[in-house]
Amino acid sequence: MVMSCRTSVFLPDILIIMQTLSQLREEFETRVRAYCPPREPRGLYDPVTYILQLGGKRVRPLLCACGYLFGAEDMREEAWLGALAVEVFHNFSLLHDDIMDEAPLRRGFATVHQKWNIPTAILSGDVMLIQVYHLLARAGATRDLPHIMDRFHETAVGVCEGQQLDMDFERTDQVGWTAYLDMIRGKTAVLLGGSLELGALLAGWPHDDALTLYRIGEQLGMSFQLKDDWLDVFGEPGKTGKRQGGDILRGKKTALVHVAMEGAGSSDRVFLADWYHPDHSLRKEQDIERIIAIFDRTGAGGTVLARASAYEEEAMRLLAGIESRGPGKACLQQMIRELQGRDG
Amino acid sequence: MVMSCRTSVFLPDILIIMQTLSQLREEFETRVRAYCPPREPRGLYDPVTYILQLGGKRVRPLLCACGYLFGAEDMREEAWLGALAVEVFHNFSLLHDDIMDEAPLRRGFATVHQKWNIPTAILSGDVMLIQVYHLLARAGATRDLPHIMDRFHETAVGVCEGQQLDMDFERTDQVGWTAYLDMIRGKTAVLLGGSLELGALLAGWPHDDALTLYRIGEQLGMSFQLKDDWLDVFGEPGKTGKRQGGDILRGKKTALVHVAMEGAGSSDRVFLADWYHPDHSLRKEQDIERIIAIFDRTGAGGTVLARASAYEEEAMRLLAGIESRGPGKACLQQMIRELQGRDG
Numbered sequence: 001m002v003m004s005c006r007t008s009v010f011l012p013d014i015l016i017i018m019q020t021l022s023q024l025r026e027e028f029e030t031r032v033r034a035y036c037p038p039r040e041p042r043g044l045y046d047p048v049t050y051i052l053q054l055g056g057k058r059v060r061p062l063l064c065a066c067g068y069l070f071g072a073e074d075m076r077e078e079a080w081l082g083a084l085a086v087e088v089f090h091n092f093s094l095l096h097d098d099i100m101d102e103a104p105l106r107r108g109f110a111t112v113h114q115k116w117n118i119p120t121a122i123l124s125g126d127v128m129l130i131q132v133y134h135l136l137a138r139a140g141a142t143r144d145l146p147h148i149m150d151r152f153h154e155t156a157v158g159v160c161e162g163q164q165l166d167m168d169f170e171r172t173d174q175v176g177w178t179a180y181l182d183m184i185r186g187k188t189a190v191l192l193g194g195s196l197e198l199g200a201l202l203a204g205w206p207h208d209d210a211l212t213l214y215r216i217g218e219q220l221g222m223s224f225q226l227k228d229d230w231l232d233v234f235g236e237p238g239k240t241g242k243r244q245g246g247d248i249l250r251g252k253k254t255a256l257v258h259v260a261m262e263g264a265g266s267s268d269r270v271f272l273a274d275w276y277h278p279d280h281s282l283r284k285e286q287d288i289e290r291i292i293a294i295f296d297r298t299g300a301g302g303t304v305l306a307r308a309s310a311y312e313e314e315a316m317r318l319l320a321g322i323e324s325r326g327p328g329k330a331c332l333q334q335m336i337r338e339l340q341g342r343d344g
Numbered sequence: 345m346v347m348s349c350r351t352s353v354f355l356p357d358i359l360i361i362m363q364t365l366s367q368l369r370e371e372f373e374t375r376v377r378a379y380c381p382p383r384e385p386r387g388l389y390d391p392v393t394y395i396l397q398l399g400g401k402r403v404r405p406l407l408c409a410c411g412y413l414f415g416a417e418d419m420r421e422e423a424w425l426g427a428l429a430v431e432v433f434h435n436f437s438l439l440h441d442d443i444m445d446e447a448p449l450r451r452g453f454a455t456v457h458q459k460w461n462i463p464t465a466i467l468s469g470d471v472m473l474i475q476v477y478h479l480l481a482r483a484g485a486t487r488d489l490p491h492i493m494d495r496f497h498e499t500a501v502g503v504c505e506g507q508q509l510d511m512d513f514e515r516t517d518q519v520g521w522t523a524y525l526d527m528i529r530g531k532t533a534v535l536l537g538g539s540l541e542l543g544a545l546l547a548g549w550p551h552d553d554a555l556t557l558y559r560i561g562e563q564l565g566m567s568f569q570l571k572d573d574w575l576d577v578f579g580e581p582g583k584t585g586k587r588q589g590g591d592i593l594r595g596k597k598t599a600l601v602h603v604a605m606e607g608a609g610s611s612d613r614v615f616l617a618d619w620y621h622p623d624h625s626l627r628k629e630q631d632i633e634r635i636i637a638i639f640d641r642t643g644a645g646g647t648v649l650a651r652a653s654a655y656e657e658e659a660m661r662l663l664a665g666i667e668s669r670g671p672g673k674a675c676l677q678q679m680i681r682e683l684q685g686r687d688g
Contacts, residue, residue: 041505118443118462137497161385163467164388
């Protein structure tokens with residue numbers, strides 16, 4: 001199946017690309033719905049449909065599409081299968097992470113283990129991971145499938161290792177900035193990189209250019225996660241859809257905490273160390289303001305945003321060095337602009 | 345790496361084959377140990393090493409080896425990778441099933457979620473499933489990898505669906521014999537079939553002969569599970585390593601229960617229906633004898649064994665119709681003999 005990515009030659013380029021991205025989003029939603037018909041046993045497949053249709057920004061499948069459009073003029077079946085693979089993988093990891101983190105809500109709705117139960121959430125997650133590899137194998141059947149599998153393996157293992165580090169960090173108060181970066185690289189960045197690279201490989205694009213796309217996605221992922229940490233405190237709840245300071249209340253050691261610890265005076269440092277100590281069990285809501293005041297005094301917000309920007313700039317620098325055959329480069333540039341400007 | 349499967353031409357055939365099987369077992373154990381070096385983050389990988397080295401009969405990797413030796417004279421690297429893939433898959437499913445079933449012990453040792461915790465067991469299981477596909481991709485890199493992935497997908501999905509049916513059946517007292525067979529086909533048989541077929545495909549054996557091997561493995565798996573149900577009541581605890589009647593005490597609706605329900609008189613049927621009702625929460629140990637007496641009166645033990653034998657005979661019939669290039673057929677015949685005679 002082919003979808004033309006150029007709808008009109010009379011529109012200015014930027015509008016064409018915005019329209020292309022929104023068409024890609026729309027088509028992807030149709031594909032997700034078609035992928036989720038009712039299937040037996042319902043107890044296994046209904047939660048898969050539920051989480052895949054909760055929405056989300058669909059960043060990973062769009063990155064996969066951008067990667068594909070580096071090597072191809074138009075989206076074809078194999079590209080959509082790849083886009084589905086990365087989105088199903090992302091949702092599998094959310095489903096299992098939500099059990100591990102005991103999260104009651106996901107995108108404002110009950111998590112699968114809350115709506116059903118833990119065994120269901122485990123098993124439905126498992127079948128999703130199995131589906132990921134089936135989608136990958138179908139997508140890459142006429143390409144260099146062993147290489148595609150090998151590269152996706154690095155991403156998939158990286159995501160698990162990132163989640164493990166995240167859990168380890170909750171039980172220690174000795175986490176350095178580098179270890180924190182390793183953790184977010186696994187939890188967020190490698191899948192963004194892997195999605196872009198997968199798309200390019202599915203279009204038969206050269207391995208080394210595809211690897212550059214991986215690196216671009218990785219930089220974007222780092223920036224994405226740092227911005228997420230920043231939005232928790234400085235974003236508008238109306239736009240983020242989350243309560244302000246939710247990470248603070250949960251004692252989550254975000255980038256803001258690491259930066260604030262570096263620059264805080266001794267009494268602020270003692271307060272932070274106590275608040276974020278793994279054994280601290282009763283964090284009071286009225287004290288959130290005090291943490292935010294420390295973030296303000298240390299300029300943590302600005303520093304985190306600056307570090308996020310540095311990753312974006314590196315992504316743009318890498319991107320400037322490669323050309324695309326199809327509209328992939330322009331689409332990716334537009335996606336980066338959207339991610340830069342996002343406020344939720 | 346090549347291992348010769350014929351050690352001496354002077355030994356009688358059956359002894360050569362027994363020796364071949366025991367060499368394969370030994371070599372596989374070496375491969376498992378080499379596959380499990382300490383790796384960071386330890387919280388993620390230590391449980392993988394732990395469960396893979398708890399032992400077990402290694403039926404699936406041996407079946408994979410037999411399948412490979414249908415198409416090849418000797419074991420090569422790709423065959424061992426395939427054998428590891430099916431064993432890692434089996435142990436991934438045990439790890440997650442044990443959480444779902446709240447099992448405290450596996451092979452006499454603490455289950456992973458008991459020894460560590462549930463999040464660890466979920467995440468380590470996930471990384472095992474990811475490793476499975478990496479092993480598969482490396483094993484099948486020079487063969488028809490899309491077909492290998494497609495066939496393995498059917499097995500992997502079948503195992504999840506079997507576990508879902510098993511959980512569904514715990515919440516209902518309306519399970520027929522056919523539904524029960526579908527459940528054990530998924531939980532046990534498809535992976536035995538998939539292991540044999542995978543080996544043959546990795547040796548480049550024709551797809552349709554490999555499919556016959558799948559069917560043979562499936563029949564063996566059905567027989568294997570029925571025999572397991574029988575051993576719970578009629579096996580010697582010293583040999584099975586399990587307490588007699590453990591399934592009865594847990595209210596597990598095994599093959600014995602289905603057969604007994606078919607042939608029981610009305611008062612026995614009422615007692616059985618009550619005992620196995622999903623809401624029955626206090627099954628008393630002293631009543632196990634009464635259930636066993638019903639099994640005896642209805643001849644359930646003999647019937648279940650006869651049905652198990654019928655599956656074995658069908659496997660032997662199918663096996664008689666295909667020839668092997670290497671020692672695979674003789675090895676498989678010997679494995680079937682061992683499975684027939686097993687008492688634990």
